[in-house]
Amino acid sequence: MADMVNSRDKPIYSESGKAKPLSEDISGQEITRLQNELKKAETLLKRTKTISAQRLEEVKILKENFETERQVFLSEIEKSTAFSREVQDDFKRLAEERDDLKRMLDRSRKEITAVKDILSETRNDLSKVRDEIVKAAEDNTLLREKVQHLETEKKTADYERIHFERETRRLRAELDRMKTTPLLLGTVVKMIDNENVVVRSSAGPQLVVSAPVEMTEKELSPGANVALNQQTFSIAKILPILEEPEVSALELIEASDVTYEQIGGLADQLREIREVVELPLIKPEIFERIGIEPPKGALLYGPPGTGKTMIAKAVANKTNATFIRVVGSELVQKYIGDGAKMVHELFEMAQKKAPSIIFIDEVDSIASKRLDDTTSADREIHRTLMQLLAEMDGFSRRTNVKIIAATNRLDILDPAILRPGRFDRMVYIPLPDEAGRETILKIHSVKMNLSSEINFKELAKMTEGTSGADLKAIVTEAGMFAVREEKLSIEKIDFINAKEKVMSSKKKENMLPVPENMFL
Numbered sequence: 001m002a003d004m005v006n007s008r009d010k011p012i013y014s015e016s017g018k019a020k021p022l023s024e025d026i027s028g029q030e031i032t033r034l035q036n037e038l039k040k041a042e043t044l045l046k047r048t049k050t051i052s053a054q055r056l057e058e059v060k061i062l063k064e065n066f067e068t069e070r071q072v073f074l075s076e077i078e079k080s081t082a083f084s085r086e087v088q089d090d091f092k093r094l095a096e097e098r099d100d101l102k103r104m105l106d107r108s109r110k111e112i113t114a115v116k117d118i119l120s121e122t123r124n125d126l127s128k129v130r131d132e133i134v135k136a137a138e139d140n141t142l143l144r145e146k147v148q149h150l151e152t153e154k155k156t157a158d159y160e161r162i163h164f165e166r167e168t169r170r171l172r173a174e175l176d177r178m179k180t181t182p183l184l185l186g187t188v189v190k191m192i193d194n195e196n197v198v199v200r201s202s203a204g205p206q207l208v209v210s211a212p213v214e215m216t217e218k219e220l221s222p223g224a225n226v227a228l229n230q231q232t233f234s235i236a237k238i239l240p241i242l243e244e245p246e247v248s249a250l251e252l253i254e255a256s257d258v259t260y261e262q263i264g265g266l267a268d269q270l271r272e273i274r275e276v277v278e279l280p281l282i283k284p285e286i287f288e289r290i291g292i293e294p295p296k297g298a299l300l301y302g303p304p305g306t307g308k309t310m311i312a313k314a315v316a317n318k319t320n321a322t323f324i325r326v327v328g329s330e331l332v333q334k335y336i337g338d339g340a341k342m343v344h345e346l347f348e349m350a351q352k353k354a355p356s357i358i359f360i361d362e363v364d365s366i367a368s369k370r371l372d373d374t375t376s377a378d379r380e381i382h383r384t385l386m387q388l389l390a391e392m393d394g395f396s397r398r399t400n401v402k403i404i405a406a407t408n409r410l411d412i413l414d415p416a417i418l419r420p421g422r423f424d425r426m427v428y429i430p431l432p433d434e435a436g437r438e439t440i441l442k443i444h445s446v447k448m449n450l451s452s453e454i455n456f457k458e459l460a461k462m463t464e465g466t467s468g469a470d471l472k473a474i475v476t477e478a479g480m481f482a483v484r485e486e487k488l489s490i491e492k493i494d495f496i497n498a499k500e501k502v503m504s505s506k507k508k509e510n511m512l513p514v515p516e517n518m519f520l
């Protein structure tokens with residue numbers, strides 16, 4: 001057993017921990033026990049070593065983990081430090097900005113205060129200006145009233161002046177006629193030489209008279225109408241020759257260019273006139289076939305500027321007739337003493353130029369009713385009328401001569417001229433209605449360059465009471481407005497301005513007194 005003790009196992013310790021020499025009291029059992037104990041201790045030591053190794057390993061891992069986390073924390077701290085620095089910078093910048101803003105706010109507050117002051121000053125000024133405007137408007141109204149009053153006075157004065165001028169002219173003509181010894185009518189037969197002329201006096205004999213030095217050979221050509229002094233038979237003046245319309249009271253148009261299409265809004269009236277004037281000229285056989293006398297003509301009456309002359313010209317155009325226009329007032333004013341003769345020559349010329357249409361404008365000037373022929377002028381007018389009636393009665397209905405007369409004063413016409421057999425139809429030519437006005441506006445602006453916004457229907461609504469001549473004036477005036485402003489086309493505003501202008505001047509005219517029943 002002693003062999004079994006390993007030298008390595010020496011010394012052996014007792015339970016009390018005190019080493020005892022092996023030789024002494026160690027029994028076999030004790031040795032076994034001690035060996036067991038030793039084994040246990042070894043096992044324990046081994047386990048302890050293992051555990052220590054495990055613990056060491058764990059400590060190592062923990063150490064590593066700790067290092068890693070420390071690094072993470074360090075980097076986090078670094079980041080936080082950088083962030084905190086940024087935050088500090090931002091804060092600083094924001095603080096600066098806030099200071100700037102504060103300064104700006106202060107400045108703005110000061111500016112607002114200044115603006116408020118200016119505003120209150122301006123408000124005061126404005127209220128002063130408003131007061132001044134109100135005062136000026138009141139002054140303006142007063143002035144306008146004064147101007148209106150003055151305009152009315154001026155119109156009255158103008159009207160009186162025109163009236164007096166007319167009266168003066170009439171009296172002067174009357175006076176001249178009374179002063180002048182009546183002249184004899186004569187016709188040049190031939191010129192003998194530069195100084196002597198043979199004339200046939202209307203009294204009968206042929207005479208040789210001296211040629212006045214101021215008269216040319218051409219003026220004294222054979223056939224020229226002359227007036228001769230009753231006592232000396234010298235040539236006092238050359239009388240106009242009817243066939244030369246520019247020196248007579250006549251307007252002679254061989255071929256009129258007015259067509260029915262150029263007349264707006266008078267369809268019914270045109271139909272009536274065409275029946276009595278156009279039809280007998282174009283188709284006289286219809287009347288023969290039916291066995292009725294063709295009409296002689298028509299009397300057109302109505303307000304001025306409604307197209308009476310146009311109608312007569314259009315009929316002349318349609319029938320290829322010569323259009324001869326004579327103005328009643330000119331007949332008696334220009335050819336004092338010769339009115340009746342002129343009427344006779346007028347009908348003669350119409351026959352010569354047939355087919356023809358005699359248009360007697362302002363027929364009231366020679367055909368007005370009067371109670372008695374007090375003055376010689378009245379007697380002269382009466383003679384002219386009698387001649388007209390005689391000519392109308394005398395010429396055959398079958399000739400190619402038709403008469404159209406026109407007047408604005410049906411109320412003053414002598415009933416003699418209205419008697420049946422003279423004018424077969426009396427046609428009222430009224431102011432155009434709305435549709436008529438629209439057509440007339442379109443007719444007169446057909447060649448104009450118009451802007452697309454122009455609405456003639458609307459314009460026709462605004463021009464109530466205007467005549468065809470007024471509407472033509474509006475169109476022309478609108479063109480003038482556009483020309484003045486160098487526009488490319490006529491705009492609506494030009495028409496509105498033209499309408500205002502024409503209608504206001506018409507209103508002024510209308511303020512002159514109008515005889516009662518003027519268009520009846």
Ligand SMILES: Nc1ncnc2c1ncn2[C@@H]1O[C@H](COP(=O)(O)OP(=O)(O)OP(=O)(O)O)[C@@H](O)[C@H]1O
Nearest residue numbers: 262263264304305306307308309310440468469472
């Ligand atoms: N119905 C119409 N259609 C188109 N244009 C018209 C019309 N009526 C008048 N006018 C225009 O007015 C102008 C004057 O018309 P016109 O001389 O025919 O009138 P009137 O009735 O004879 O006038 P007055 O009685 O003053 O002699 C014409 O040249 C024409 O341009």
